[in-house]
Amino acid sequence: MGVIAGGCRCGACRYTLALDALPPVYACHCHICQRFSGSAFSVQALVREDVLAVTGPIIVHEKVTEDRTSVQRYCGECYARLYNTNTRRPGVAVVRAGTLDRSEELQCRAHIFTNYRQAWVTLDPAIPQWGEAAEPAAFIAALRG
Template identity: 75%
Template sequence: MSITGRCRCGACTYEIAADDLPRVYACHCHICQRASGSAFSVQALVREDRLRVAGPIVIREITTEDRVSMQRFCGECLARVYNTNSARPGIAVIRAGTLDRSEELACRAHIFTAYKQAWVTLPDDVPHWPEAAPPDQFIAALMR
C-alpha cells in the first residue's frame, strides 16, 4: 500500500511506501511561521528512500548556522512539498497539508512553542517543548 500527496496545482505528486498515514508534528518557530505564512507548520518525517516524487521540482538550498536544508517546491505553483537537511540524513520532511487524506492526521507533538502565537491553545494531552525536543522524547511522542 502507499500514501499519496500533491502540490497545490497537482503538477507535482508523490507516493510514500507505507501502510499508514505518517505521524505529524507542529513547529511554531519563526522560520516555519514565515515559510508557511501561518501560525505554525505541520510536518511528517518519512524515510527518504520510501518517497517517490514525480513532476517538476525546484530545489532551493538554505544554509543556517548548523545545517543545510534542501527545500523542494513544485516548479509550477511553487508550493513547498518537502525538504531534507544535513542534520537528519535519509529523512524527508513532508508538508502535512500536501498529503491526500490530510484531514485524517492527528498532531502528535508541538515544538518551539516559546514562539507560538498567543491565540494558539495546545491540547493538554499532546507533548510540547519550548524549543527543539530532545530526540528520544520527540520520537517517542511521534510513535505514541
C-alpha cells in the same frame, strides 16, 4: 506495502510514500516555520527518504547555515513547498502534512518551539510539547505514540 499519496496545489507534482498508514505529524511553532507557511505553525511528517517518490517539475532551493544545509523542494508550477531534507538528519524527509491527499485524517502528536506560538493558539495539554527543540529520543517517542 501500502501507498500514501500527496501533491502540490496545482497537481503538477505528485508524490507517494511507501507506507501502510499515514505518518505521524507534529506542529512546529518557530518563527521560521511561521514565515515559511504564512500561518501560525507548520505541520510536518518525518519519513525515511527512501519511501518517498516524487514526479513533476521540482524546484530545489538549498540554504546553507553554520550547522546544516537544508534542501527545500517546491513545485515548479505553483511553488507549493512539498518537503525538505537537511544534513543534520541524513536519510529523513520532512513532508509538509497539508500536501497529503488525506491530510484531514491526520492527528498532531507533538508540538515544538511553543515558546514562539501565537498567543491565540490553544494547545491540547495531553499532546507532548516543548518550548524549544525537543530532545530527539523523547520527540521520536511522542511521534510513535
